[in-house]
Amino acid sequence: MSAANPQGGGAPQKEVSVNEKGKPVYKLGKGLYWRLIWTLSGNFLFLLALYNAVISIFLPNQVANVVQGDAAQNTIALASIMTVSSFITVFVQPLTGAFSDRTRSKMGMRTPYILAGSFIGGFAICMLAPQSSMIGIGICWVIASVTLNIMNGPLATILADRVPEENRGVASGYIGAAQTGGGTLGIIAAGWFANHTLSGGYLFFGIGIFVVCLIFCLLNREPNTKQMDVEPFNWKEFFKGFWVSPKKNPDFGWAFIARFVMYLGYQGVVAYQLYILRYYIGLDDASSNTIVGVMSTIQLFALIISSVVCGYLSDKFQARKPFVFISSIIMAVSYVFPLFMRTETSMLIMAGVLGIGYGCYMSIDMALMTQVLPDNGENAGKDMGVLTIATNLPQMLVQPLVAVLISIFASYGSVFITAIILVLASSFLILPIKKVK
Known part of the structure; x- marks a missing residue:
């Protein structure tokens, strides 16, 4: 496709041509x-x-x-x-x-x-x-x-x-x-x-x-x-088009499973932050509505800094797996604070630490995924679409998972423990990948 360089000068072009x-x-x-x-x-x-x-x-x-x-x-x-x-x-x-x-x-x-x-x-x-x-x-x-x-x-x-x-x-x-x-x-x-x-x-x-x-x-x-x-x-x-053989493409399979498990753990906490503040920490309705916004702001700033730094270091050392592994560990650690300290402060600390871990994960995960695509990326669009299922499906499954946990244990502490296990498991599921350093 030919297109004028958008960074160049000249008047805007309104022409739209058609191909064959x-x-x-x-x-x-x-x-x-x-x-x-x-x-x-x-x-x-x-x-x-x-x-x-x-x-x-x-x-x-x-x-x-x-x-x-x-x-x-x-x-x-x-x-x-x-x-x-x-x-x-x-x-x-x-x-x-x-x-x-x-x-x-x-x-x-x-x-x-x-x-x-x-x-x-x-x-x-x-x-x-x-x-x-x-x-x-x-x-x-x-x-x-x-x-x-x-x-x-x-x-x-x-x-x-x-x-x-x-x-x-x-x-x-x-x-x-x-x-x-x-x-x-x-x-x-x-x-x-x-x-x-x-x-x-x-x-x-x-x-x-x-x-x-x-x-x-x-x-x-x-x-x-x-x-x-x-x-x-x-x-x-x-x-x-939604199927990629894990037997023929084991690295792709490991990457898919690792991402799926990580997001299942991550979404379990993030999707229920308001109820966690209200029923686990014990804040009233107005305070919990406000603190969720404060947590999101803290996580945003931590995420931006972490993603920039980790992305730069990953490119400099040409390494992906160590950063994905470490970021998953950091995310798991963030959930420990509210698990053992049921306070508003612990949730704010969790937001900051989680932002650091998730920011690092996001900045490296996409690069890692592009390096494990089947057939050297010849069908990159389709295969990256398949990988989005590993992000979207956990958002569906995490709802009944959290409901079952709360029904059985009657505490959001069980959600934090499950999230820790899942996120830690995802870090080890990255290790069998051979194509990526």
Whole structure:
């Protein structure tokens, strides 16, 4: 694909050519390039803010208000909703991506999904506000999860559609920073909304997600794709693409299992921070809503510093496994503090130490994964997509896991112990990998 260098001078180019199959080939000048990057980053910032606000603060508070039970009852109720929504949406993004590739309309390939998904998803978020039953909350959240994923898949594909490979590193950096910052800002804002007006919080994020998507689509319009060729969709090949033989590719298999186990341990604590502060540490509702935001801020700063330092050192020494191993150990150590000290201070210490460990892990894990891809990365897109399952599936499984632990042991201490075991296990699962130093 040919494209003007976005770093160069000259007036923005608005031309969109087509290749031999009629597919749009974007030639972005400096102005259009940065408009795309800033608006796309803004979309992901708001989307991650919405997800973290709703999942970490709004839903736990709303479920607790509806159920009005103890720690176990509220945890099981929340886990039920999150498990159902996660199970239903697990294949939504890859399916939507495949369908949008084949969509032909005056609005383009991605825009119909982005606008429809954000409108319906935003409306479902707004409709969560008046719900006073678990059924109502569950239905609204499932609709929101499905439709926001329908929006998210095509939105994430915009980078590959419009930005040439030589410029994707910088673009990915901006988007990654926006996602990280958005997640933290979402929790901070949600803490304020939860203490003042939970309904107002739902309306803010529900309306806001459609507004930012509409602005993005208006400022970065797609060309008419009705003349494009349409490749037939093969269900067998689609699902076959999710399988990579661990026998033929043992390093890939070990990397997949290690990432899966690590995220299962990590999500078990992160997803239930509000309930941990409330039912394990013993803070009141208002304090727990506020402290979650403080913890997220501490973790963000620790994560940024750690990821930069570890990424630099890993490249300097051309070593991946030692850093992934050490980062997993650090994460496990962070969970020890609240396990033995049930105080607000211990949770703040955990946030800082966890940020150091997770930041190091994130900065190295992706590089390690790219080095264990089958066939020397010839099918990198598909295989990296398979690896995302090792991140997404734990988010689904951790809900019933935590619910079972709380039901049996009646304490979030059991969640910390399980997280320590899982994260430590993941560090040792990296060791059998042979391709990477």
